[in-house]
Amino acid sequence: MKQALCVAALLPICAFAGDIYKWTDAAGNVHYGDNPAEDVNAERVYIRSRPSDRARTAASRNRAETATRSAATSANAENQETAQAPGPTPEELREQAKEKARKCAEFKQRLQSMVQSRRLYREDDNGERVYLDEQEMQTARDNTQSKVEEYCNP
Numbered sequence: 001m002k003q004a005l006c007v008a009a010l011l012p013i014c015a016f017a018g019d020i021y022k023w024t025d026a027a028g029n030v031h032y033g034d035n036p037a038e039d040v041n042a043e044r045v046y047i048r049s050r051p052s053d054r055a056r057t058a059a060s061r062n063r064a065e066t067a068t069r070s071a072a073t074s075a076n077a078e079n080q081e082t083a084q085a086p087g088p089t090p091e092e093l094r095e096q097a098k099e100k101a102r103k104c105a106e107f108k109q110r111l112q113s114m115v116q117s118r119r120l121y122r123e124d125d126n127g128e129r130v131y132l133d134e135q136e137m138q139t140a141r142d143n144t145q146s147k148v149e150e151y152c153n154p
Contacts, residue, residue: 020045070099104152111144 023042024030036042088096114120120137121129132140 020047100151104148107144107147107151111141111148114141114144 018034020032020034021036021042022030022032022045023036023040025037025040031037032045114137120132120140122132124130
């Protein structure tokens with residue numbers, strides 16, 4: 001963890017610095033820097049950067065939250081209408097069918113993505129990726145499959 005923090009702290013400097021080296025001192029502590037100590041064997045560290053996926057992840061999270069809110073709102077509206085009206089109007093039935101078809105397509109796409117992906121992850125409270133183990137991945141796939149069956153079957 002300390003190494004990851006150290007590398008993360010050095011990443012912004014990399015644009016201005018030349019080479020970054022990694023070495024271990026006599027006490028066994030790992031060090032990083034642009035000038036290694038002369039009496040140790042240092043190896044050059046190659047740092048690769050890639051663009052952040054935070055914007056895409058935030059957008060998908062917002063879509064999911066919006067879908068959850070709209071589902072909750074429609075469920076509340078349905079409960080109120082059931083108490084007041086004898087049955088749904090044809091327009092309401094069409095809207096429900098559209099929503100069900102949209103969710104069916106969404107969960108089918110998620111399931112296909114999960115099946116094709118080698119690794120799945122979720123974001124923790126700090127916005128960092130936490131990769132799922134095999135059992136968690138299978139549970140997520142099973143849950144998504146049950147949602148596909150729920151929304152795609154008549």
